[in-house]
Amino acid sequence: MRTQLRAALAVFAVLVLLVGPLPLLFAAMPDARRLEWAVLGFGLYAPLVLLARWYVRRAERNERDLVRLVEDR
Amino acid sequence: MNSTFAVPAVALVVVATVLVGAFGLRISRTTSDFYVASRTVGPRLNAAAISGEYLSAASFLGIAGLVLVQGPDMLWYPVGYTAGYLVLLLFVAAPLRRSGAYTLPDFAEARLASQAVRRLAGAFVVGVGWLYLLPQLQGAGLTLTVLTGAPDSLGGLIVAVVVTATVAAGGMRSITFVQAFQYWLKLTALLVPALFLVLAWQADGAPRHVFEEPPAFRDQRAVRVDTTLDLKLDRPLTVTVTGTVDGHRHDRPPCASPPAPTASNGAPASPSPRAPPSPPPSAAATAACPPPSPRAARSAPCTRRTA
Incomplete structure (x- = not known):
């Protein structure tokens, strides 16, 4: 259970670090309308999907590990 | 849109929705049947169903209108929804699945062993659902009014009846099929016109300036304003x-x-x-x-x- 929580917190931290600086970036470059469209409209979704995929893989591996641990005993 | 096509089109979608719901119908016998379709729904179907929820009246019509009025900053809303799904996966969906509970109140009770927390969680679920449904039903009524001139409440009423009947009869299995069907339907209905609009725009030489112009009436129009209004006239008005x-x-x-x-x-x-x-x-x-x-x-x- 602790490993699952650790995976969740890691993904959440990556999410915050990824999305959090974006408003600052856009505030620093007020002329970059096209960049804002590209990032918010399209680009940001791919990393979000990859993060979710990594988390699901990780969680399922943790579950399998736990099952193996229990069965070996 | 021409109202002669609108009524059959809306009726067609409603009938197709009911048919798809009936196709997914296996009479729910157990709690597991009703809530999670006995965990028989594959990830692709489930992803389509959840995305069908995402492409709702509020998110699609609302975001399009907000971007038109306020500019690309409003694209933060869909980003927020998506990041919200990710947080939901990390801290709600995954622990919920591991705990074996079916609903959030179940989960709260299982974790905290308290009947009061269960009731509180149930109240929150209903409250949030209420806040979510209200704009959706409003959007349904508004859309139907714009398309066919039907009275305001009819769209919401149709949606409420169809959805309630589908869920009550078929549980999660039916509603998953319905949502997945609607996802593909809505995606097609959005992408095909968008493609043609982009093509028409490109064929027109990709004009950008039209978006900078202030909106203007190109012909005579009756405008009804139901609020107080300050009129500023630059030229004398006879x-x-x-x-x-x-x-x-x-x-x-x-x-x-x-x-x-x-x-x-x-x-x-x-x-x-x-x-x-x-x-x-x-x-x-x-x-x-x-x-x-x-x-x-x-x-x-x-x-x-x-x-």
């Missing part, structure tokens, strides 16, 4: 009044207003520019540009010449 305005009697001879740079006195004009106000003052006011309200007409210098 108003001819025959009849009574605000209790003052005005006679036939027309008068031209002297050139005043701004005829607006900042006074809140009363509503209903075109239609006569409810206590009819029998004022026939003809205007050159924005339709004046009775009070604006009185403030124009010429009409102060009371007989």
Whole structure:
């Protein structure tokens, strides 16, 4: 259970670090309308999907590990 | 959209939704059947169903309107929804699945062993669902009104009946099929016109300036404003009044207003520019540009010449 929580917190931290600086970036470059469209409209979704995929893989591996641990005993 | 096509189109979608729901119908016997379709739904189907929820009236119509009005900053909303799904996966969905509970109140009770927490969680679920449903039903009613001129409540009523019947009869299995079907339907309905719009835009030489222009009426139009309105007139407005305005009697001879740079006195004009106000003052006011309200007409210098 602790490993699952650790995976969740890691993904959440990556999410915050990824999305959090974006408003600052856009505030620093007020002329970059096209960049804002590209990032918010399209680009940001791919990393979000990859993060979710990594988390699901990780969680399922943790579950399998736990099952193996229990069965070996 | 032409209303002769709109009614059959809406009816077709409703019938197709009911049919897909019936196709997924296996009479739910157990709790597991009802809530999670006995965990028989594959990830692709489930992803389509959840995305079907995402492409709702509020997110699609609302975001499109917000981006049009406020600019690309509003794209943060869909990003927020998506990041919210990710957080939901990390901290709600995954622990919920591992705990084996079916609903959030179940989960709360399982973790905290408290009946009061269970009730509280149930109240929150219903409350959030209520807040979510209200704009959706409003959007359904509005869309149906725009398309067919049906009364406001009919769209919400149809949606509520169809969804309630599908969920009550088939549980999670039916509603998953329905949502997945609607996802593909909505995606097609959005992408095909979008593709043609982009093609038409490109064929037009990809003009950008039209988006910078302030919106303008290209032909004559009746506009009804149901709120107080300040009119600022840069040029003198000629108003001819025959009849009574605000209790003052005005006679036939027309008068031209002297050139005043701004005829607006900042006074809140009363509503209903075109239609006569409810206590009819029998004022026939003809205007050159924005339709004046009775009070604006009185403030124009010429009409102060009371007989």
